Amino acid sequence: MSKTNERRLTIARAMAEAVQQEMQLDPSVFVMGEDIGALGGVYGNTRGLLDEFGPQRIRDTPISETAFIGAAVGAAQDGMRPVVELMFVDFFGVCFDAIYNLMAKNNYFSGGSFKVPMVLMTSTGGGYSDAGQHSQCVYGTFAHLPGMKVVAPSNAYDAKGLMTAAMRDDSPVVYMYHKGLQGMGWLGTEAGATVHVPEESYTLEIGKAKVVRPGKDVTIVSLGMGVHNALKAAMRLEEQGVSAEVVDLVSLVPLDRDTIRASVAKTGRLIVVDEDYMSYGVSGEIIASVTEHDISVLKAAPKRVAFPDVPIPFARVMEQYCLPNPDKIVEAWSRMQAA
Amino acid sequence: MSPTRDELHWMYRNMVTSRSFEEAIAKIYFEGKTPVFNMANGPIPGEMHLSDGQEPVAVGVCAHLNRTDVVTATHRPHHQAIAKGVDLDRMAAEIFGKSTGLSGGRGGHMHIFDPEVNFACSGIIGQGLGPAVGAALSRQMQDKPGVAVAFIGEGAVNQGAFHEAMNLAAVWKLPFICVIEDNSWGISVPKQSSTAIANNAERAAAYGIPGMRVEGNDPYAIYDAAGEAIARARAGEGPSLLEIETYRLAGHFMGDAEGYRPKGEKDALQEADPIPRMRTRLLTDGVASESELAAIESESLARVEAAIRFARDSEDPAPEDALTCVFAA
Ligand SMILES: Cc1ncc(C[n+]2csc(CCOP(=O)(O)OP(=O)(O)O)c2C)c(N)n1
Numbered sequence: 001m002s003k004t005n006e007r008r009l010t011i012a013r014a015m016a017e018a019v020q021q022e023m024q025l026d027p028s029v030f031v032m033g034e035d036i037g038a039l040g041g042v043y044g045n046t047r048g049l050l051d052e053f054g055p056q057r058i059r060d061t062p063i064s065e066t067a068f069i070g071a072a073v074g075a076a077q078d079g080m081r082p083v084v085e086l087m088f089v090d091f092f093g094v095c096f097d098a099i100y101n102l103m104a105k106n107n108y109f110s111g112g113s114f115k116v117p118m119v120l121m122t123s124t125g126g127g128y129s130d131a132g133q134h135s136q137c138v139y140g141t142f143a144h145l146p147g148m149k150v151v152a153p154s155n156a157y158d159a160k161g162l163m164t165a166a167m168r169d170d171s172p173v174v175y176m177y178h179k180g181l182q183g184m185g186w187l188g189t190e191a192g193a194t195v196h197v198p199e200e201s202y203t204l205e206i207g208k209a210k211v212v213r214p215g216k217d218v219t220i221v222s223l224g225m226g227v228h229n230a231l232k233a234a235m236r237l238e239e240q241g242v243s244a245e246v247v248d249l250v251s252l253v254p255l256d257r258d259t260i261r262a263s264v265a266k267t268g269r270l271i272v273v274d275e276d277y278m279s280y281g282v283s284g285e286i287i288a289s290v291t292e293h294d295i296s297v298l299k300a301a302p303k304r305v306a307f308p309d310v311p312i313p314f315a316r317v318m319e320q321y322c323l324p325n326p327d328k329i330v331e332a333w334s335r336m337q338a339a
Numbered sequence: 340m341s342p343t344r345d346e347l348h349w350m351y352r353n354m355v356t357s358r359s360f361e362e363a364i365a366k367i368y369f370e371g372k373t374p375v376f377n378m379a380n381g382p383i384p385g386e387m388h389l390s391d392g393q394e395p396v397a398v399g400v401c402a403h404l405n406r407t408d409v410v411t412a413t414h415r416p417h418h419q420a421i422a423k424g425v426d427l428d429r430m431a432a433e434i435f436g437k438s439t440g441l442s443g444g445r446g447g448h449m450h451i452f453d454p455e456v457n458f459a460c461s462g463i464i465g466q467g468l469g470p471a472v473g474a475a476l477s478r479q480m481q482d483k484p485g486v487a488v489a490f491i492g493e494g495a496v497n498q499g500a501f502h503e504a505m506n507l508a509a510v511w512k513l514p515f516i517c518v519i520e521d522n523s524w525g526i527s528v529p530k531q532s533s534t535a536i537a538n539n540a541e542r543a544a545a546y547g548i549p550g551m552r553v554e555g556n557d558p559y560a561i562y563d564a565a566g567e568a569i570a571r572a573r574a575g576e577g578p579s580l581l582e583i584e585t586y587r588l589a590g591h592f593m594g595d596a597e598g599y600r601p602k603g604e605k606d607a608l609q610e611a612d613p614i615p616r617m618r619t620r621l622l623t624d625g626v627a628s629e630s631e632l633a634a635i636e637s638e639s640l641a642r643v644e645a646a647i648r649f650a651r652d653s654e655d656p657a658p659e660d661a662l663t664c665v666f667a668a
Binding site: 037317 | 436
């Protein structure tokens with residue numbers, strides 16, 4: 001049932017298209033990172049840019065994250081709008097100072113006189129046995145530290161609009177794309193992530209969540225890959241006569257608490273799905289956002305489906321045991337009923 | 340310092356074992372991944388970084404090491420693990436994610452740990468340098484024998500961790516050797532566009548320590564250079580830096596289309612494959628006979644086949660074992 005004017009793009013292509021269009025408009029935008037030139041990004045999100053813009057504006061860097069992310073901060077403060085890539089979020093440990101103490105704080109420290117308009121893009125997520133230094137999400141870590149906006153698209157339409165919005169934002173934006181949604185030939189891709197993307201440039205408001213499936217019995221809140229798991233679970237729940245509403249957070253910072261609260265006020269029940277570690281993270285924050293606001297809307301204790309507090313194991317059986325999936329979400333509903 | 344006949348046989352054996360092992364892994368890696376390649380599938384899922392072409396570095400250095408010496412390696416660890424004497428059965432099982440693996444399947448191919456031979460590796464660039472320096476410090480403080488070697492790729496020298504570790508080792512005069520495997524590529528980025536100088540051994544001057552570059556991916560020359568550096572470390576004379584020219588015959592990881600390689604580079608590298616070259620030299624030097632080499636080759640292959648069989652026949656871990664081992668037992 002494909003419509004004639006449909007332009008189905010992968011998230012990788014949608015990201016690259018957003019950057020391409022913005023670079024055509026704005027000479028201060030440039031891209032740097034490892035393997036973003038000839039290779040077009042390990043996750044394809046800069047493909048084709050080197051050919052069009054050349055090595056001055058599409059810069060492969062040495063494996064020197066402390067230097068080039070620090071450099072992006074300096075360039076951003078000096079009139080450029082860098083888009084910086086580090087291919088796996090797991091690798092940020094080596095350069096975190098430049099991120100959370102510089103990029104995220106200089107606007108504040110300077111009383112707003114130094115702006116840091118940069119985008120830091122990175123992949124998240126596992127599920128394909130790449131073990132504990134190549135599969136993490138650490139959404140909560142970035143969202144916890146004040147001063148950086150954090151976005152995580154679940155589909156190509158949002159991916160393009162968020163990228164354009166991020167490049168135009170005067171604050172630093174951490175752009176976290178999930179490997180399992182990206183559309184790389186060598187890795188499976190969740191079908192629902194590849195959707196129609198308008199050709200012209202457009203923005204999606206950062207800090208706005210979306211109700212991607214309306215329902216009345218339970219609210220399932222998630223982001224990135226978790227949204228697809230939530231949608232699958234919602235279909236299964238529907239077979240049981242349960243109407244689940246699914247909220248795609250889209251942005252973690254700012255967090256759209258109003259949309260979450262409105263949904264839970266309607267359904268009275270909340271399940272949060274997060275591929276990041278369970279404790280001290282997104283799932284706890286979402287639940288707190290509801291309960292501290294108005295606990296009386298809840299008909300049952302909220303439930304979380306998140307990664308247990310262990311490093312991500314390599315062996316498939318162990319990793320799959322830990323990851324959120326539609327079964328676990330349906331089961332969380334059942335536990336909610338049993339309680 | 341020249342290798343003895345026994346050492347040369349050992350070196351050749353380990354090069355062949357490593358190559359046979361990786362050929363076996365490469366073949367099995369594609370099981371379940373055809374006709375549609377998806378890294379998540381098959382008996383060996385996830386990323387796979389092969390070291391074929393780089394075997395001379397591993398054997399030239401490890402010929403001078405014993406079980407008590409410490410090695411840290413990278414995301415491309417098989418050749419070094421084999422040369423260091425890591426248990427091949429349990430390493431294979433780890434790569435398959437089996438319960439009998441060195442880590443019970445928790446680590447996989449980028450996280451090979453064998454305490455019996457003091458070997459560890461990890462997947463983040465430059466990460467092994469600090470731990471190797473720390474092991475050297477521990478040996479010095481405890482007055483225990485042994486040296487520590489950190490193997491890194493040439494791409495890793497541009498990490499801050501490289502500079503910090505080198506200076507620390509030098510200022511404390513630790514029994515530490517940094518061995519840079521220069522295969523001239525960091526994924527798709529060539530060395531000359533990421534590194535300001537051609538010869539990273541020159542960086543040793545910044546730490547007041549000896550530095551040497553070895554050209555040609557030649558196990559004999561590597562043996563000589565490593566022998567000198569390791570002897571210095573054992574004698575309490577402090578760290579050294581070696582940069583060794585080597586070749587990555589395959590892609591960065593399996594599934595890499597290698598569109599970034601200049602035309603003809605791969606063919607030229609195949610021509611320079613160090614294993615047939617060493618074989619020819621062993622024969623012309625009269626250090627090994629045809630039948631001795633054939634025996635080494637068939638024994639190595641049998642050893643690899645046994646390890647692969649062990650891995651295949653082993654059980655998967657229990658899924659809930661994922662929750663164990665987070666803290667010390
Ligand atoms: C801190 C960090 N940044 C980036 C990466 C991604 N990465 C994995 S291997 C690699 C290239 C490494 O090149 P080199 O050190 O020369 O080793 P080689 O792969 O050639 O053996 C990169 C950039 C990483 N693992 N860790």
